Amino acid sequence: MTLSRRSLLVAGAAAGSAVLAPSVAAADPRVGSNPFACGVASGDPWPTSVVLWTRLAPEPTALDGLGGLRDPRQLIPVEWQVSSDPSFAARAIVRRGVELATPEWGHSVHAEVDGLEPGREYWYRFRVGTEISQVGRTKTAPAPGADIQSFTSVLATCQSYPAGYFTALGHIADEDVDLVMHVGDYIYEGAGAGSIGRAHAPSKEIWDLADYRVRFGQYNADPDLIAARGSAPFFCVFDDHEVENNWAADRSQIDSEPDQDRDVWLARRARALQAWYENLPLRKAQRPVGNDIQAYRRLRFGRLADVHMVDTRQYRSFQNPGATNATDRWTPDRTMLGDTQEKWLLDGLADRSVRWRVMADPVQMAQQDAAVGPAVDVPNDPWDGYAWYRTQLLSRIHDLGVRNFVHMAGNGHWNMASDLLVNFDEPGSAVVGADFMATSITSGGDGSDQNAKARDRMAASPWLKVGNTRRGYHKTIYTKSELRQEIKVLPYVTRPDAPVFTRATAVVRDGIPGISEVVEGTVV
DSSP, X not given: OOOOHHHHXXXXXXXXXXXXXXXXXSOOTTTOSOTTTTOEEEEEEETTEEEEEEEOOSSTTOTTSSTTOSSTTSOEEEEEEEXXXXXXXXXXXXXXXXXXXXXXXXXXXXXXXXXXXXXXXXXXXXEETTEEOOOEEEEXXXXXXXXXXXXXXXXXXXXXXXXXXXXXXXXXXXXXXXXXXXXXXXXOOSOOOOSSSOOOSSSSOXXXXXXXXXXXXXHHTSHHHHHHHTTSOEEEOOOSTTTSXXXXXXXXXXXXXXXXXXXXXXXXXXXXXXXXXXTSOOOGGGOOXXXXXXXXXXXXXXXXXXXXXXXSSSSOOOOXXXXXXXXXXXXXXXXXXXXXXXXXXXXXXXXXXXXXXXXXXXXXXXXXXXXXXXXXXXXXXXXXXXXXXXXXXXXXXXXXXXXXXXXXXXXXXXXXXXXXXXXXXXXXXXXEEEEEEOOOSSTTTTEESSOHHHHHHHHHOXXXXXXXXXXXXXXXXXXXXXXXXXXXXXXXXXXXXXXXXXXXEEEEETTOOSOOEEEEOOOO
């Protein structure tokens, strides 16, 4: 029998439990049974280091946000092990240690493991007393100067729990990838009852730290998400719904809620970002300080690819309410990244020692005009609402001669592959790179092959090469000659166990900016 990666990870926990040498304690009365109900994860892989994550929460949706621990006030030692194979035989254990899970950080564990070998697989697990976690698989990045032949990643985003089953994440667990890039909307902050029996917990819009912890606990306890997080290292950034819809820097969206007061808003933002850190495999450099967090950072994969993860929330100008108007979109001196982050990004993209230069962030960059003719109908929250700044940034990238520039994002709930033009409103503008937007995992429900708005956008925008409104994810294969973006879709998400199909494959060739080829796949 051939086991799926999901089955192997689950089976590994049971098999490994018999050989884990005792070192911390016997049964721990402070924890209770099944403290690893939210699974395990790894993230931000470096050539000799990776961060391992878990959170002690036997009851992830306990409404006080304390995870159902019997004594949530205590510091709890958590043992971790890293093995060179999934057997965890004594000879295979390469690193081990103990981290303290503290109440101040929701009894989360972020173990930064050093001394690993570049570009190889490892397996890991945790233990508290006699309770042993699931087994996770991770992989370190290649050495910075390694002349690797290929690298594979997944692009995922927008997973609303009430909107559907996380089947796509289960399929991601079965992909053989080096990295999962999650570009935001990991949770949704609204009440969200839905119609398929997956109502949000708590059953209200979340505001305080306990609420955010419960919501993250509910999502992280989903078996498909557990499988995905245990299958490969994650590289994450937040978008808006981890805090509140369409927030921008020090301002909440315009509504009638108490966080119209700036101090109330910043306190809410601080609580939300703390919960985000607690519940994802992030390094301690990403631990928030007050309402600020260092979210932008980069990973290198040999001489083949650099991935710059960009923060488009903390430093942006507030959305212009009239940004769908051609004039308002071009208001000068409005920013998406802020000066410091922009310089960091351009410095990284200018590095000529790597072949593919990837910029990943939560919101789509290519223009999505749904109005045929001279009128403009674009969303105001993504890069379309910041047309002046987008053109300034892409002009700088073009002037720097950045080779093989690729942008990857989410947020829009449809699959997109597009050329990136320096100025989308200028006929004959230079193509500076390619833009890919992954659809949602579930947000928006089942979707369809192409809805009316997608058809309008494709008709009005010749730079758009693919437009599809099913749910799913993207799989990216990097080689020296090309970058292949496989657009994976599911026929439904409002029922479990949907199959996955490749709807289209878009190809970017080395040295040729933009999309060189699109191969159509299965229509579902």
